[in-house]
Amino acid sequence: MSDNEETASEEKPFCVDRAKQGRAACKKCKEKCLAGEIRIAKVVPSPFGAGKMKNWHHLDCIFEQFLKQRVTTKRIESPNDVDGWDDLSEEDKKEISKRIEESENAIAEKYGIKASPKKPNTNSPSKTTPNKKGPARRNSTTGAGSSSSSNNAKSSDKEKTPSKATHSSHKEGINKDLLFKEFRRLVCDVSNVNSYIEKSGIVSNVFTKGSDGKSFKGNITQWCRLLLPGVVKRVYNLQNKQLIKLFSKIFSTDQTAMLEHSKQGDISETIQEFFQESKKAKPIKKSILTIQEVDDFLEELSKMTKEDEQMNHFKTFVSKCTANDLKIVVRLVTHDLRMNAGAKHILDGVHPDAYSVYQSSRDLDTVINRCLKTKESSVRVKASINLMTPVQPMLAEACKSVEQAMKKCPNGMFAEIKYDGERVQLHKHGSDFKYFSRNLKPVLSHKVSHFKDYIPQAFPHAKDLILDSEILMIDTISGKPLPFGTLGVHKKNEFKDANVCLFVFDCLFYNGESLVKQPIEHRKKILQENMTEIPNRIMFSEMEIIKKPEELSSMIAKVLEIGLEGLVLKDTKGIYEPGKRHWLKVKKDYLHDGAMADTADLIVLGAWYGTGKKGGMMSVFLMGCYDPNTQKYYTVTKVHTGHDDKTLEQLQTELKMVEISADPTKVPSWLKCTKTMIPDFVAENPKKQPVWEITGAEFTQHEVHTADGISIRFPRVTKIRHDKNWKTATTLEELKTLYQNSKENIDVRLLMNVSDKNDGESSNSSNNDKTPTKAKKKQEGSVVNPIKTENKSKRKTDHSETKIQVSPKRIKAEDPEPIKQEKENINQDINSSSKSEIDSLDKIKDPLPNVFDNIMLLVENGGQEEFEKWLRYFTAYGGVLLKPEEWKKASHVLHLEDSVKKQNITCPKSARHVIVEWIKDSISNNSLQDFRPYSVRWEPLQINDT
Structure with a gap:
């Protein structure tokens, strides 16, 4: 400018x-x-x-x-x-x-x-x-109207002016690279560009040329620590509300007004604006702060816990700040500079290898010093791991199909059980132990302290060791893992017959040798040769070696049916790459674009203000269900993903909300919610609120929600249900049924999309044999713990609201019980009517209800004749029957049998596969039934080794 x-x-x-x-x-x-x-x-x-x-x-x-x-x-x-x-x-x-x-x-x-x-x-x-x-x-900032200002200024303000001027002139000779203003400039420049290359290039240019265009005179390590406040964290014991309380006193301004302004989403801008308007604490005109002064201020602040100490510390510091200085300092305190740049952007500006080295050794000072010794960027700096220093864990990307897994792992794969516990990286150096979480923070001692007694027994010859593992509670009687969340110090006391168990799946370091560059099959061999299992304390992670698609699909089906979270797939030749997502994770909500995920149609009951770019608007929503018995609404989950920016903007005016600012006294009588779930806004009238389809990984139990403790894990909005209202949304009783069904019956029908090119090998298997054969034998030399599955002979198909019972085998279609004589007469007319007459049903004074509205049905070969009469009913009740060439439009597929052994129809991956009883019961109950109890099971043919 x-x-x-x-x-x-x-x-x-x-x-x-x-x-x-x-x-x-x-x-x-x-x-x-x-x-x-x-x-x-x-x-x-x-x-x-x-x-x-x-x-x-x-x-x-x-x-x-x-x-x-x-x-x-x-x-x-x-x-x-x-x-x-x-x-x-x-x-x-x-x-x-x-x-x-x-x-x-x-x-x-x-x-x-x-x-x-x-x-x-x-x-x-x-x-x-x-x-x-x-x-x-x-x-105080513009210098305009100085005569007016001088008339109103206090004598103390006049005394401060010369001291600031003296201070400023005293620092005029300091190199610009040492000034906080230059740091702010870099933050601003990085914020104003979007691409990763541009952001790293700006950082590299500053660290190379400095402010004078010749060389950088500042402390690069210090700059990097401040540029990454969310990575290298100091703890300040100050949240947004505490900051507002402190600064409202420092500025002598209205705390409520500051809180109201902060709802726009950026606490630093709130403090900046009130600093500019303050008559008690006025910002200086020109920035005089050095980076060292800011760093020292933050270091001292991190040691303070009392409000009076923090207040005095800020008061002294604020007198040396411009409004922009204080804005950036507040962002440092809140660990977010809001420049959309992380460790990779900044460290790549130091050296091309800095970030990869940092992933292996999370010691920022050491990493930067190593890179700075190599002045030429073309000279490589090798990454290495060190005992007792956390290593960035290797991660997994979502796997959406069996085909994707086979393509990513052409050498075959280790398919390991994905436990629903907590990731732990264990370091042993002699008799010293350290435990780090997935985020590389120290793990709470009550979860891991006892392992120091068992690790020497499990690894009797190990002096030095780094293990990648998962901890979870395991029932010592049944041997089954307990649900996620039972590791808490209070929860543990509720399970007397359970232990915290360490499931080991990888070894990164053993007796002085780093193993990260070794293929996983070698690392597994090290574990197999040197680890002795201690039941319910230190155990191998269960796994199988997979080489064929049908083996993988069968294992996925078994894992999901017994209620485990999923699988982690690893190429047998793959090395350990810290921070890289080169493993694959299979969960039911990932498969086939989430078509196997758990869903519920919930009512928007409330909302919270968002943060960041969504500040000042409703962007987090409280979802719940209605209970006709109590005529109350109960909370199920809060959701903040699924809407694009345009939809979110429309919702600000479409949703009729009343702001209560999380005040417990203002919660309406119709809403039952716990204290932690009181939102900023509640619905003006819940009966006029929209219904959204909420999809998640699974139904879970969460005490903070009032819908019988039922919640949805990792929720997202997948559809706005314009066809539903508060009456037809999922009720509390229906939610309980969905929760129970999700635990008992896992719908794995979509796995039949696996390529069937090898199905001919087992085509002679009996179609009536529904008991899965045992998995393929262990391959020689592999570490395999077979998955124990329960024998489930039948699915539950009795429904309290319907008189029809579904047999595991196909039943011959029977006439439904008449609903009303008038409807029976209309049905008789339909049987002999042409298509044009059926299409004109909407002209009848009392037409049939559109039970199957928006349902596009594709029928398996042979089903047209078998279910001819029911398909006429389906059309009369609002459904659309598709021709085979219209398969891309299908929302549902009707099958002859309730189980399928191989893919037998071309259809979209997102289609729901059902049996004819779904149509019968929907007509009998005069409302569309949940498809899950009528889902077609996929029971792949097993290949026996001979």
Whole structure:
């Protein structure tokens, strides 16, 4: 920004023009202001000194922002507030004047005021009488209206001015690379670009050339620690509300007003704005802080726990800050610089190998020092792991099909049970032990302290050791793992016959030798030769060696049927790559784009404010269900994913909500929720709220929710159900049934999409044999613990609301019991009617209900004749029957049998596979039944080794 632009922007708080090149982005919506489009800028302090800069907005966006901000915050109240007004056309002036008038009326209505609380701020040279609330509060940063300011200033403020000037001149000789202003500049530059290459390039340029363009004179390690506050964390014991409480006292301002402003999502901007408006603590004009001073301040703050200590510490520091200084310091305290850059962006700017080395050794100082010794970026720095220093764990990406797994692991794979526990990295050095979590934090001692007694027994010859493992509670009587969450210190006491067990699946270091570059089959062999299992204490992770698609699909089916979380698949030749997602994880909600996931149709009962770019808007939603027995609504889950930005923006006006600000006294009587689930907003009328389809990994038990403790793990919105309302959404009783069914019956029908090119080998197997054969024999030399499966002879098919019972085998279709004589007569008419007559049913005075509305049905070969009569009923009740060539449209597939041994029809992966009883029961009950109890099972043919 030029000096001329800075000078001009000081005259008035806003400016207007038409975009010239279309490069500037709107500060609110982040979209470009197109060339020729009218735009308005808010003139704000520059983050690089005492000058000004322009934050451009679309016309709609800036007036929306005015309506959201506090009533005392500066806004456009008249054309006199806008620089460049005289250069506008008469048409543009008329349009903006109309917007100003509408904005003032909306603000007056919102806050219940008759007129604007502030007089128009003209900032005109001809005006000599200062505005009390306008220019005076900006004087400390802009320098405007200094005569007015001096009349109102306290003597203590006058005394501070020369000391600050002296301090500033004292630091004029300091190299710019040591100044906090340069750090802020880098943060701003990185924030303003989107691509990874550009972000790393900016960091590299600063660390190479410095501010003088020759060389960097600062401490790169110190800079990196501050640039990565979320990675190298100091603990400050200060959350957003505590920060607002502290600064409201320091600024002598209204704490409630600060809390209200903070709902826009950025606590640092709230504190910055109130700092600028404060009459007690005023920001200085030019940044004088050094990076060392900021680092020292944060280090001291991390040692403080008492509010008075923190208050005095901030008071002293604030007197040396500009508004932008304090904004960035607050972001350092909250561990988020909001520049969309992580460790990889920053460390790649230090050296091309810095990030990979950091993944193997999480010691930032050591990593940077090693990289800086190698001045040339072309010289490689090798990664190495060290005992007692955490190693970034290797991760797994979602696997959506068997075909994907076979393609990713062409050498065959180790298929390991995915336990629903906690990842633990165990380090042993002599008699010393350390345990790190998935996030490389120390694990709570009550979970792992006893392992020091068992590891020497399990590894009698191991002096040094690094293990990758999972811990979970295991029932010592049944040998079965207990659910996720039972590792808590209080939960453990509820299970007397259970132990915390360490399931070991990898070895990264053994007796002085790093194994990360060795293939996993070698690492498994090390474990097999050197580890002795201690039942229910130290055990091998269960696994099988898989080489064929049908073997994998069969194992997935068995794992899901017995209620385990899933599988982790690893190429037999794969090395251990810290931080890389080169393993595969199979869970039922991943397979076939989530078609096997658990779902429920829930009502939007409340909402919370979002954070970051979603600040100031409802972006987290409280979902629940209705109980007709108590006529109350119960909470099930909170969801924040699934909506795009456009839909989220529409929901702000479509959802009729009442703000209660998480106040327990304002929770309506119709809502049953625990204290931790009280939202910022509740529904104005729950009977008018929309219904959303919520999909998750599984139904779980969670005490914070009131729907009988039932919740959904990893929830996301998959559909807005316009066809449902509060009456037809999932009720509490239906939710209990879904929860029970999800634990008893796992629908694995979609696994039949596995390539059947090898099915001919087992084509002679009997179709009536429904008992799975035992898995393939252990391969010689492999470490395999066979998966024990329960023999489930039949699925439960009795439903309290229906009179039809489904046999495991296909039943011959029978006529339904008449619902009403009138409907029976209509059905008889349908049997002899043409298609055109059926299509005209909507003209009948009392037509059949659209039970199968939006259902697109594809029928298995032979089903058209077998279920001819029922398919006519299906069409009459609103369903659409597809031809085989229309298979891509199918939402459901009707099968002759309730089990399928190989793929026998072409259909979309997302289609639901059902038996004819689903149609019968839906007609009998006059409402669409949940498809799950009528799902077709997939029972793949087994291949016996001979």
